[in-house]
Amino acid sequence: MAGEQASVIEQIVEQHGRDRGRLMDIAHAVQKQVGLFSEDTIEAMARALGIPHADVRDMVSFYSFFPRTQTGVRTIRLCTCAACRMKGMDAVASAFEKAVGASFGSTSPDGTISLEHTNCIGMCDQAPAALVDGTVLTNIKPEDVEQIVVAIKEKGLTKPLHGTNALGEAELNLRQPGPVIFAPMERGTGLRAALNMAPQDVINVLNKARLRGRGGAGFPTAMKWDLCRKAKGDAHYILCNADEGEPGTFKDRVILTEHPDLMFEGLTIGGYALGAQEGVLYLRGEYEYLLNHLNQMLARRRRLGLLGENICGREGFHFDVRIVLGAGAYICGEESSLIESVEGKRGAPRDRPPFPVQKGYLKQPTSVNNVETLCCVARILEKGPEWFSEMGTKDSTGTKLLSVSGDCEKPGVYEVEFGLSVESLLELVGANGTQAVQMAGPSGQCLAPKDFGRSISFEDLPTGGSVMIFGPQRDMLEYVKHFIDFFREESCGWCAPCRVGTTLMLKYLDRILEGNGTQADVDRLADLCQTIKTTSRCGLGQASPNPIFSTLRSFRHLYEQRLRPVTGSLPFDYEKAMRIGCESAGRPLELEGEHV
Numbered sequence: 001m002a003g004e005q006a007s008v009i010e011q012i013v014e015q016h017g018r019d020r021g022r023l024m025d026i027a028h029a030v031q032k033q034v035g036l037f038s039e040d041t042i043e044a045m046a047r048a049l050g051i052p053h054a055d056v057r058d059m060v061s062f063y064s065f066f067p068r069t070q071t072g073v074r075t076i077r078l079c080t081c082a083a084c085r086m087k088g089m090d091a092v093a094s095a096f097e098k099a100v101g102a103s104f105g106s107t108s109p110d111g112t113i114s115l116e117h118t119n120c121i122g123m124c125d126q127a128p129a130a131l132v133d134g135t136v137l138t139n140i141k142p143e144d145v146e147q148i149v150v151a152i153k154e155k156g157l158t159k160p161l162h163g164t165n166a167l168g169e170a171e172l173n174l175r176q177p178g179p180v181i182f183a184p185m186e187r188g189t190g191l192r193a194a195l196n197m198a199p200q201d202v203i204n205v206l207n208k209a210r211l212r213g214r215g216g217a218g219f220p221t222a223m224k225w226d227l228c229r230k231a232k233g234d235a236h237y238i239l240c241n242a243d244e245g246e247p248g249t250f251k252d253r254v255i256l257t258e259h260p261d262l263m264f265e266g267l268t269i270g271g272y273a274l275g276a277q278e279g280v281l282y283l284r285g286e287y288e289y290l291l292n293h294l295n296q297m298l299a300r301r302r303r304l305g306l307l308g309e310n311i312c313g314r315e316g317f318h319f320d321v322r323i324v325l326g327a328g329a330y331i332c333g334e335e336s337s338l339i340e341s342v343e344g345k346r347g348a349p350r351d352r353p354p355f356p357v358q359k360g361y362l363k364q365p366t367s368v369n370n371v372e373t374l375c376c377v378a379r380i381l382e383k384g385p386e387w388f389s390e391m392g393t394k395d396s397t398g399t400k401l402l403s404v405s406g407d408c409e410k411p412g413v414y415e416v417e418f419g420l421s422v423e424s425l426l427e428l429v430g431a432n433g434t435q436a437v438q439m440a441g442p443s444g445q446c447l448a449p450k451d452f453g454r455s456i457s458f459e460d461l462p463t464g465g466s467v468m469i470f471g472p473q474r475d476m477l478e479y480v481k482h483f484i485d486f487f488r489e490e491s492c493g494w495c496a497p498c499r500v501g502t503t504l505m506l507k508y509l510d511r512i513l514e515g516n517g518t519q520a521d522v523d524r525l526a527d528l529c530q531t532i533k534t535t536s537r538c539g540l541g542q543a544s545p546n547p548i549f550s551t552l553r554s555f556r557h558l559y560e561q562r563l564r565p566v567t568g569s570l571p572f573d574y575e576k577a578m579r580i581g582c583e584s585a586g587r588p589l590e591l592e593g594e595h596v
């Protein structure tokens with residue numbers, strides 16, 4: 001490696017305190033200044049940190065946004081999520097290949113632009129969408145592409161060509177604000193209310209509000225905080241999961257754009273309740289364009305005395321937040337994988353127990369909560385638990401943010417009370433003749449019209465927020481295949497049921513889609529799905545068969561229509577098979593005494 005680049009890496013590592021736990025931050029800084037993670041680059045990072053070369057290689061090779069081979073000066077990552085496919089992604093991809101002069105997965109002849117496919121980038125409500133390094137392009141049409149490529153080559157495309165929100169990146173599409181997340185707030189009100197209580201009383205307030213985590217599993221927030229607070233450790237931590245990588249989910253993007261103050265307030269309240277002095281916001285790499293905006297918000301809160309030492313004049317309460325940027329790994333939305341990534345490692349899930357509330361970040365008691373949950377915390381402390389629990393249902397209090405995309409007139413983010421029926425939601429968003437609704441993303445359920453009377457709630461249809469709508473013209477099995485391919489691509493590869501099983505599911509699906517499958521293949525596919533679900537190590541593998549399970553339950557006829565009819569015996573060309581065998585052996589073919 002050139003001495004100048006080695007010196008740059010040395011300076012970056014020094015700026016991060018030579019802390020091996022800051023390896024994600026270091027890698028992002030190295031990428032911006034050096035680019036390619038060659039073996040020489042990795043060796044220089046390892047030497048500067050005083051850790052094995054293999055540790056650095058293991059980490060950077062895990063994340064799709066850290067290139068190991070030479071790429072163009074700029075990289076266009078075209079989103080391949082279901083919404084982008086519905087809105088014409090294939091035509092846009094062809095236009096990019098023609099304009100750049102290269103196919104996806106390669107670089108233009110002049111070395112200026114690389115084309116890559118990427119999974120959901122959180123712009124499903126304005127598809128097709130792409131990232132050009134950290135810049136967002138939305139609502140792309142094939143006729144736009146030539147202009148985009150020219151702009152990249154001539155101007156570097158430092159600003160997006162589409163979108164008009166406060167950050168200048170993309171439209172908000174906040175279709176229906178509600179009283180909890182998107183109501184006006186007075187900065188610090190919820191925090192001051194919490195500081196007037198004992199930490200345990202703050203947890204008791206959340207228990208009275210019956211707040212459940214908004215990630216989809218619905219674990220009671222008060223219980224999680226209570227377990228974490230009482231766990232023994234040298235320190236306690238609270239992490240905010242802003243890695244909303246579930247395809248079709250983009251609600252956090254809108255919160256982090258318009259209401260990050262509410263989330264940071266909830267995070268700080270959590271720090272007080274848990275006895276933590278440090279909080280971490282783990283921001284998905286696809287939202288890098290929000291990083292400066294969020295850091296500015298943190299700086300403002302420090303100036304106002306809402307972060308730092310002796311917060312709001314409360315003697316002895318010291319708490320601050322730092323942001324760790326991800327690098328394109330869906331699995332890091334799982335809490336133990338997220339913790340591994342924050343620690344500067346590959347984002348592989350941990351074995352449990354122990355659970356994060358017992359041994360999480362740096363092996364200390366840690367609570368991981370998502371963006372929406374922490375917003376609810378701040379609002380409950382501001383307005384009171386009674387106010388919050390009056391909304392929703394008995395077991396699902398408050399409101400829920402829904403990210404709606406696909407075949408509807410008004411895609412976007414909706415804040416609704418729990419208990420809303422799917423049918424009412426479809427009417428609200430302007431969806432007509434809907435064939436299916438994918439609730440909670442690929443890891444959730446595919447609903448047929450007979451299910452549209454069900455309610456969105458933890459006791460009926462839990463969801464992290466993704467709602468994908470499919471009109472009557474869509475081939476649902478093609479999207480099932482896409483979902484399974486997504487899980488195959490995002491598997492960390494640690495356990496065989498997920499690593500191998502996702503590939504086998506695709507094999508059976510391809511056979512059925514090509515018209516070569518039989519009922520036996522469907523039965524084998526169902527058995528395989530059950531095996532994967534039962535034996536996979538983490539939630540990704542356990543959820544990966546869900547697209548098949550739910551469509552077999554609700555749309556079995558779509559599979560049966562593709563099956564090859566089976567007669568009394570399988571068709572077999574005896575002469576052809578004999579001829580091939582004899583030719584391979586160099587022998588003449590003889591059939592019933594006839595020499596051929």
